[in-house]
Amino acid sequence: MIDARGLRMTPxxxxxxxxxxxxxxxxxxxxxxxxxxxxxFGHQPPVAYRALDFLVENGLAHRIRRLNAFAACQHPGQExxxxxxxxxxxxxxxxxAADKLRATLIASSAATGFDLERTSIEALGLCPACIESAPx
Amino acid sequence: MIDARGLRMTPxxxxxxxxxxxxxxxxxxxxxxxxxxxxxFGHQPPVAYRALDFLVENGLAHRIRRLNAFAACQHPGQExxxxxxxxxxxxxxxxxAADKLRATLIASSAATGFDLERTSIEALGLCPACIESAPx
DNA sequence: CTGTGCGGGTTATAGTATTACATAACGCCT
DNA sequence: AGGCGTTATGTAATACTATAACCCGCACAG
Numbered sequence: 109m110i111d112a113r114g115l116r117m118t119p120x121x122x123x124x125x126x127x128x129x130x131x132x133x134x135x136x137x138x139x140x141x142x143x144x145x146x147x148x149f150g151h152q153p154p155v156a157y158r159a160l161d162f163l164v165e166n167g168l169a170h171r172i173r174r175l176n177a178f179a180a181c182q183h184p185g186q187e188x189x190x191x192x193x194x195x196x197x198x199x200x201x202x203x204x205a206a207d208k209l210r211a212t213l214i215a216s217s218a219a220t221g222f223d224l225e226r227t228s229i230e231a232l233g234l235c236p237a238c239i240e241s242a243p244x
Numbered sequence: 245m246i247d248a249r250g251l252r253m254t255p256x257x258x259x260x261x262x263x264x265x266x267x268x269x270x271x272x273x274x275x276x277x278x279x280x281x282x283x284x285f286g287h288q289p290p291v292a293y294r295a296l297d298f299l300v301e302n303g304l305a306h307r308i309r310r311l312n313a314f315a316a317c318q319h320p321g322q323e324x325x326x327x328x329x330x331x332x333x334x335x336x337x338x339x340x341a342a343d344k345l346r347a348t349l350i351a352s353s354a355a356t357g358f359d360l361e362r363t364s365i366e367a368l369g370l371c372p373a374c375i376e377s378a379p380x
Numbered sequence: 381c382t383g384t385g386c387g388g389g390t391t392a393t394a395g396t397a398t399t400a401c402a403t404a405a406c407g408c409c410t
Numbered sequence: 411a412g413g414c415g416t417t418a419t420g421t422a423a424t425a426c427t428a429t430a431a432c433c434c435g436c437a438c439a440g
Contacts (some may be wrong), residue, residue, distance in 0.1 A: 221372035236357035
């Protein structure tokens with residue numbers, strides 16, 4: 109049960125990822141927990157949080173802090189750093205590449221002596237669909 | 245009680261800002277609430293959250309999502325957009341300019357039809373002081 | 381004055397996340 | 411195969427963060 113990269117993709121973890129993939133967009137930990145427990149897994153928060161931590165840690169999912177939620181990664185397997193565009197009306201989450209942004213950020217922070225390890229870049233606004241349907 | 249910009253800097257709000265300024269770094273809403281209530285203001289969460297929302301809304305403080313905390317703005321009065329460098333050991337928060345980053349982000353997101361309104365850019369890592377004291 | 385809006389106080393509750401501990405499964409080594 | 415250390419899963423309990431809803435009072439405009 110260990111894949112090429114040394115990952116242990118156990119049943120809870122796999123199911124958690126599937127749940128995230130089924131939904132396009134972000135899901136809260138407790139929504140995920142409901143589904144997991146409906147599928148026979150544990151009923152307590154740590155069950156969901158642990159699986160989610162694992163997925164995030166291994167680049168299979170992202171945590172969207174502004175929504176206190178999680179979303180499946182759109183480009184798993186590729187080393188990449190993402191930024192998220194979050195619609196304030198429909199809560200849709202789009203993932204865009206942020207490698208350049210991150211490089212800039214690393215440069216700026218290095219200038220202050222800070223050793224940057226992880227970034228989280230999120231933006232709030234209106235998605236194309238909501239711009240259509242919501243007039244000025 | 246209305247300043248040049250039309251801001252109502254009431255006693256709770258002023259005190260909240262002072263509390264943030266006294267501490268270099270970020271403070272949770274409940275820590276702030278404790279101090280406010282010790283100073284004779286209300287004892288309930290909305291007291292703190294409302295004051296903080298006001299300060300954030302008016303560019304006098306920032307919300308640090310990764311820490312679920314708030315910090316006084318280092319450059320109040322100036323229109324600017326900030327990014328935050330958060331030390332994972334001591335939780336110190338440094339504010340750096342992010343106007344360029346934001347411009348890049350706006351450009352990228354516009355390409356997808358997204359109308360970007362607000363950004364939150366945070367990075368986790370080690371501050372200079374903790375790099376010193378924590379060897380590899 | 382007096383009505384209106386904003387600020388601030390309260391109670392109550394919703395929502396998010398973690399600690400701590402016990403048990404079970406796995407991977408590895410002999 | 412058997413035993414052992416490590417990792418994963420499950421549970422209970424609780425901590426932490428945030429918001430909703432309602433009331434009152436004051437400042438200001440009319």
